[in-house]
Amino acid sequence: MNDQREPELTDQQILDYEQRIKDEEAQKIPLVCQIEPISKLQQEFEGNTLSFQNKIRNLAVNHDRIRRCRGDAFAFAWFESLLLDTNPATFSRALDTLQSTPELLLTAGFQVLAYEDFYDVTLEQFRQIPNRRQYPDDLLATFQSDEVSNAIVMHFRFVTSAYLKNHAAEYEPFLLVEMISIDEFCSMQVEAFGRESDQYQIIALTKALGIPVEVAYLGGAEGESVNFHEFWPDEADKARGVRPLKLIYRPGGFGLWLEKNGDPVV
Template identity: 30%
Template sequence: MANEQQESSQGEMEGVNCLAHDEAIMAQQDRIQQEIATTNALVSDRQDLSVLQGEYAAEDSIYQLKIKDLQKKYSYVRKTRPDGNCFYRAFGFAHLESLLDDSKELQRFKAVAAKSKLDLVNQGFTEFTIEDFHNTFMDLIKLCEKQQSLGELLSSFNDQSVSDYIVVYLRLLTSGYLQREHVFFKHFIEGSRSVKEFCQQEVEPMSKESDHIHIIALAKALNVPVLVEYMDRGEGGTVNNHVFPEGSEPRIFLLYRPGHYDILYK
């Protein structure tokens, strides 16, 4: 009996220790996120591409050579906060920014965006759940239509509540497209997860990072082709790029560094 009590007590202590350990990890993650939030705007001002050189040691020849290669094609970069939502925020801002000077594309995009809510509802998404996110998305498009200034658009994207609503809606559009085309996309999902399970676990939740599958789906869902420049530690001094969907004419340009996306400008 004493042994049983002792084992029970030890079990409880281990449980308490595990809980304390988990809470300590969560607290540390919160501190890291707060530090990122105070030092990084959700979407920065446009900066000269040369700022990237200062982010790597002068003797880091691989990255320094690749930055020089990037400078042959691009002049500016606009950074996004590294919070797991950077792909959607970069995609959303870059395209809406381009609409300020392209009324034809704005009208096409507005029509696609307006219809997108009904498409999601017809797929089984709850209208009540997605309505506010869709409304915020449409409001920003309408502001661009009223010749909103770049400064106002940037302010909107740096308002956490507005910006995050845009990210949520773009995640929903990505999920919706993946599920509509599940026969094609199921071959690209590792493990035994269905496309729906993948979307519920890796696409719809905030702060989940994005990969090729997310980029293809969102680019196709909105018919907004995107070129991604991949800057990693691969050998050679050149930066490889890929256009999504393949063979299309890109409208926006993103820079990918392991785990993070920023916006590029020619």
């Protein structure tokens, strides 16, 4: 009697399978959603554990709205924050930072042909921010376009990868357990479109662009408290009261969370 067992899947095959499932689920929602009451998040995960539901309720005490995003949420969050901040100096500094990213990419060994189209789209849309303050819905429409949104996301993935490569000595020791080099990590986990970002990617991107981020993590750890992680590229910004971009991670990807009576609705 032949023992016909199913061949065991490799780690990469498992990752690819999980990614396919996420991609199929992701097609059911826009790249960036309208702002919704946080009760929508409770409905989305109503079949989850009681502790998970309680985490959402605890988050809802001070944060009553969310904006779900398919995959990456950083780019939209940054663009939107500059749309809402009418200080010309803030936008000017941010524009200078964005325009410095090609040099960062070249230093890390990226070829111009590999990134120039993504950068051009990102810069073009970035320069439109001041003009869109009268028509804020235009920003949402832009990020709901696959072609434009994906180009912007890829540019920031390349920026993240470039920062990690340029600071390999700082980050490579954390990859010893996985027994891969920083170049392999960047190729498989950072530059690969659709891969979820972990803390290394978030730290690298915040440092590359000088933008603080606060992430509310739902799921994972036991208990009913939401884990808030702050990523500050410069501790002096924290002392000056700079407001970080506020992202929420829930099973399925990132989004934005908004405080009660806080951030204006766009």
